[in-house]
Amino acid sequence: MEWLNPYHLQVASFVLINAILGVSIYVTLSTGQLSLGNAGFMSIGAYTAALLSTQHQIPIPVGIAAGSLLAGVAGILVGIPALRLSGVYLAIATLGFGEVLRAVLINWESLTGGAVGIAAIPQMGRVILAWASDRGFSPESLGLQPNQFISLMVFTILLLCTVLTISFFLRLSRSRVGRAYTAIRLDESAAAAAGIPITYYKVLAFSQGALLSGFAGALFAHSTSFVSPGDFTYHRAVEILVFAVFGGSEHIFGPVFGAAFLTVAPEALRAISDYRYILYGILLVAMMIFRPQGVIDPALLRRFRRSAKGTPA
């Protein structure tokens, strides 16, 4: 089981957390709203979960749920005034929100630990191992080292969360609500004329995106056991955006693919990881020129589905 090393599993875990972040920007974008506040919402989830478990000994799942919900509520509060804005103005306002939030995290030292952040957050894998060990379980019985077991547990939980998230929003996109989202994105006033309450669905999508970002943040806190304001900077917001721009934002698999590819690629290209942001920039420009809809679009998926069925496209 040499291949099952904690490093590989950690990269895989980041892929999964980033995939959830990718879905979070997709959901908001699916109503035509570009939010760059997802790093900020992520920090709400992460800090809520971290503080609840370190200072109040709240069980991890409860903390994660609370962090996600609080981020979702923040999404409603930001989403309602943000309705007045669209396009690049909305992007700037939400980016501003994220930066203000980060300034609060840095300066509210008594609560957040300031720029140092919060350490010693219970790590999901370790907690499970401790719980199982108390009941006489030993990872060696499965032929695993303790740290292999810990990473594997984290990976499994994240995989479960990611699969649940993707299938939730995949199903939603095919439902009445999903059709309303798409209609709003394609033509807001025609959607209103077709009887769709625009305000309701835009705020709903915005807060769903915020909730998912918070969820990813809470999972992140309990995977790495350390969070600081540096994890939720402007760079993170842009990184999430790039998942959607690179992968494609018209289908949920677009940003998921973008997240996976852009998380694994820098690891595979360790030698040039210092130039990651330069590469991001070049990639963005190249995508704008050659494939503005992103790598994955509904037409591509249709072609895949047809060739899978064995009929020519």
Added chain:
Amino acid sequence: MSALLSLRDIGKSFGGLAALSGISFDVQQGEIVGVIGPNGAGKTTLFNVITSVFPPTAGEVILDGERISGLPPHKITKRGITRTFQNIRLFSTMTVEENVMVGRHCRTGAGVWQGVLHTGKERREERGIRAKTRELLDLVGLSGTDVEMAAGSLPYGHQRRLEIARALAAEPRLLLLDEPVAGMNNAETQDVFELIKKVQSLGVTILLIEHDMSLVMKACDRLVVFNFGRKIAEGTPAEVQDNPQVIEAYLGTEERDADA
């Protein structure tokens, strides 16, 4: 008998420019009423006021005895007024079927959880939506097309029909058609005429903006004529046709001096 739609002294100004002023007329249940007038007379503005794209600056819109001006657009749709657009506004990358399904939105109710969990109620509702969609596509003469096709890749005439199907999906009492035969040839215009009559026979009242006079004269029970944001005439097609003010609006005044 009270009218289905009643416009009372509607005015709409953009900045200092009065696009509509003092517009009052009634539309009775079951009628087809044509709104005609030269370009820029305010016809589409009137549709936008009725459907609350923007509120009127003066006056009120009454539907079936209740004031509806000031309601948000989706509530107007729910109350039973739907429309088509002068420049077709379909959801072009959605499929033909989905476009009509979107139109069912305000007559259905499945929310996020029902949609995700596929509850029995949601599945029944979706089946109902699809059945109604097929029925409407059939009604507008699109039953032969591939419903999985993107709406934007339909031929022009079919796009107009699809837009009518989407508008009918909300089960309107009053349907507003904004130049439904613009850019169509005679045969296509005849088809749309028959479609409009068919829709009327289903009990839907129709307010029709159209420049094609042969269609307007044939299809409409009554006409309202606009010029420069004002109503200049109202009556049956025959009455309106002979109205000197209408002739003047369309053809201009005779230059009497030239003969003298």
